[in-house]
Amino acid sequence: MAEKKKIMVVDxxxxxxxxxxxxxxDEGYVVVACANAxxxxxxxxxxxxxxxxxxxxxxxxxxxxxxxxxxxKSPNTPVIMSTAYSxxxxxxxxxVADAYIVxxxxxxxxxxxxxxxxx
Amino acid sequence: xKNDFGLERFAKLVIKQDDLRTLYFRAFAFLLDFFDADKLxxxxxxxxxxxxxxxxxxxRDILEEVVRGDYESFNIEEAFEKExxxxxxxxxxxxxxxxxxxxxxxxxxxxxxxxxxSLKSVRLKSVWKRLKLRDEAFYVPLFSLxxxxxFILFDKPIDYDSSKAYFDLLGCAIGRLFLLKNIDNLSxxxxxxxxxDKRKQKLYQIGKTAVVMAHExxxxxxxxxxxxxxxxxxxxxxxxxxxxxxxxxxQLKKLYNFTxxxxxxxxxxxxxxxxxxxxxxxxxxxxxxxxxxxKDVNFSVSIGKNAAIVKADRSHLEQIFLNLFKNxxxxxxxxxxxxxxxxxxEGDFVVIRVTDNSGGVDEETLKNxxxxxxxxxxxxxxxxxxxxxxxxxxxxxxxxxxxxxxxLECIIKLPQKNNTGxxxxxxxxxxxx
Numbered sequence: 001m002a003e004k005k006k007i008m009v010v011d012x013x014x015x016x017x018x019x020x021x022x023x024x025x026d027e028g029y030v031v032v033a034c035a036n037a038x039x040x041x042x043x044x045x046x047x048x049x050x051x052x053x054x055x056x057x058x059x060x061x062x063x064x065x066x067x068x069x070x071x072x073k074s075p076n077t078p079v080i081m082s083t084a085y086s087x088x089x090x091x092x093x094x095x096v097a098d099a100y101i102v103x104x105x106x107x108x109x110x111x112x113x114x115x116x117x118x119x
Numbered sequence: 120x121k122n123d124f125g126l127e128r129f130a131k132l133v134i135k136q137d138d139l140r141t142l143y144f145r146a147f148a149f150l151l152d153f154f155d156a157d158k159l160x161x162x163x164x165x166x167x168x169x170x171x172x173x174x175x176x177x178x179r180d181i182l183e184e185v186v187r188g189d190y191e192s193f194n195i196e197e198a199f200e201k202e203x204x205x206x207x208x209x210x211x212x213x214x215x216x217x218x219x220x221x222x223x224x225x226x227x228x229x230x231x232x233x234x235x236x237s238l239k240s241v242r243l244k245s246v247w248k249r250l251k252l253r254d255e256a257f258y259v260p261l262f263s264l265x266x267x268x269x270f271i272l273f274d275k276p277i278d279y280d281s282s283k284a285y286f287d288l289l290g291c292a293i294g295r296l297f298l299l300k301n302i303d304n305l306s307x308x309x310x311x312x313x314x315x316d317k318r319k320q321k322l323y324q325i326g327k328t329a330v331v332m333a334h335e336x337x338x339x340x341x342x343x344x345x346x347x348x349x350x351x352x353x354x355x356x357x358x359x360x361x362x363x364x365x366x367x368x369x370q371l372k373k374l375y376n377f378t379x380x381x382x383x384x385x386x387x388x389x390x391x392x393x394x395x396x397x398x399x400x401x402x403x404x405x406x407x408x409x410x411x412x413x414k415d416v417n418f419s420v421s422i423g424k425n426a427a428i429v430k431a432d433r434s435h436l437e438q439i440f441l442n443l444f445k446n447x448x449x450x451x452x453x454x455x456x457x458x459x460x461x462x463x464x465e466g467d468f469v470v471i472r473v474t475d476n477s478g479g480v481d482e483e484t485l486k487n488x489x490x491x492x493x494x495x496x497x498x499x500x501x502x503x504x505x506x507x508x509x510x511x512x513x514x515x516x517x518x519x520x521x522x523x524x525x526x527l528e529c530i531i532k533l534p535q536k537n538n539t540g541x542x543x544x545x546x547x548x549x550x551x552x
Contacts, residue, residue: 015342022349057334084338103337105344105375 005118006030008049010040010066011082012058016103020053023107024114037061041069049077051118053110054097056083071096078117082110333381340375347371380502392432398422398462398469401433405440413448416456426464430535435510440473442503443529447475450527454478464535468516471531479522488520507531 007029009020017033024031032047034040037060044052052070056063067079078098099113347368354364399422406418429436440460448456457476462469480488489508511518516533 013338013342015339015346017342019342019345019349023345057338084334084341103341105341105348107345 004028004030005050006032006047007114008032008034008040008044008047008052010034010037010052010058010063011055012036013055016055019107023111027111029114037063037066040066044070044073051114052077052079053082053114054079055103056081067097080110080113080117329381333378336374337378337382340371340378344371344375380506392434393430394433395428395430396433396436397427398429398436398471399427401436402440402460402462405437405444408437408441409444409448412445413456416444416448416458419457419459421459421461423461423463426462426469429462429469429533431514431533435514439471439507439510439531442507443473446503447473447477447527450477450480451475465532467535468532469535471533472528473531474523474528475526477526479525479527480520485520485522489518 007024009017009024009031011017011020011033012035014035017035021031021033032043032049034043036058040052040054054063054066054070063081063083067081070077070079080099080101081097082101082103084103098117101110101113351364354360399420402420402422406420410416444458447458454476459472459474461472461474463472464470489504508518511531511533514533516531519530521528521530
């Protein structure tokens with residue numbers, strides 16, 4: 001049996017972290033959840049996830065800064081930027097990410113994108 | 120040489136920057152090199168002065184080191200101070216006025232690049248001379264999060280489309296830089312005099328608050344609603360449990376939809392996508408949307424021959440009609456609803472009248488109905504008509520209501536010549552006023 005793919009979720013909302021953990025575990029992934037940028041950067045080194053789902057607006061260091069640091073360390077790890085509003089789509093930084101998703105209670109689009117990026 | 124600078128390389132270079140000012144200057148240096156230009160002028164939008172300020176001109180000598188080097192050894196502070204002090208203090212406010220007018224042209228018509236000789240302003244020509252630019256100077260507006268933060272002046276034609284990503288980057292860098300700087304000066308920004316200004320100030324504050332509220336609420340509700348959907352599998356068949364579940368679900372959805380209203384309210388003055396559109400199309404779409412929520416509404420539409428085409432942002436007009444229809448239908452209660460829409464050209468205005476048979480409203484409601492958060496409905500957000508008012512104001516139009524026989528008439532006048540904000544440059548940054 002193939003090894004389970006590991007997804008790292010970075011979001012400061014408890015409910016969203018729990019939701020992603022549950023939904024992606026159901027889909028057969030291993031989920032590593034982080035509540036802030038600092039934790040994300042530490043766990044990224046240790047856990048070496050196959051894909052990262054990154055919230056943009058977080059207290060302290062923003063998701064865009066985390067994106068820069070992740071892409072510097074590991075340019076081939078796919079990163080999906082996720083935010084409540086679409087206006088960051090025009091932010092140049094998000095061009096560096098592999099995908100951009102507007103958050104919704106329905107995770108259909110996000111799940112499809114994860115599947116696509118993990119081949 | 121310039122072809123070696125691919126977008127990917129540029130992105131990698133830029134993403135490493137923690138210092139926004141460094142990022143901004145490097146982006147400038149890159150553009151200078153990319154377009155093989157001798158000098159770039161940058162005008163930034165000053166929120167305090169509500170106009171465009173010339174802020175920096177960087178020429179090839181200054182940036183040579185950056186362009187030719189490895190982007191590591193450039194003294195940003197020194198270059199900025201030197202250029203800024205030498206070249207730009209002298210231009211002062213007269214230049215601002217002209218730049219402001221020009222900026223409006225760009226914003227109003229959504230022109231990405233303007234040829235200087237296509238502009239009629241005599242004063243502009245004099246600034247041209249002072250800036251020692253040739254007549255065919257080109258402008259590129261810079262955007263950050265959909266807001267125009269400034270523009271760059273080129274002394275030669277450029278290919279905007281193929282280099283849009285670089286401008287996006289620069290806009291983003293500048294937007295962030297100024298956002299950080301301006302937050303402390305927010306109180307100055309709101310220092311105003313007249314009643315109208317006070318009204319705008321109040322709405323601006325509400326708008327700012329609304330943005331934050333909408334974002335925070337929506338973000339929390341996404342997680343809550345997602346988990347709530349999962350909870351369904353664990354709710355047993357017990358009648359009470361089912362009833363409680365459905366009540367909470369409908370209330371959560373109502374709150375979730377409210378965040379969209381708040382967001383719309385706060386985004387009214389964003390950059391508009393103005394085109395010539397067939398108003399009949401817009402009305403048909405809006406009727407279709409309204410009919411999917413409400414049954415048994417009798418619509419009649421009459422459009423004057425010379426009012427068939429209007430200049431506006433499609434999404435704005437749809438929002439206006441949808442909100443007005445919704446208002447009329449909900450006001451009618453259980454009675455059969457009849458809504459008449461007429462569109463006429465009157466002078467330089469397109470006048471839209473939406474009349475219903477809702478029975479009209481009392482004086483107090485008539486006075487306050489356009490205020491944000493004013494509502495007579497137990498389930499309303501009080502933002503529907505405030506959104507309509509905000510949109511119409513942002514076009515320099517007018518919105519009024521009056522009681523007519525058996526119902527309420529809404530009259531919207533939209534100017535069709537220069538239809539987004541006139542020349543004072545103020546409209547584009549207000550929130551929902």
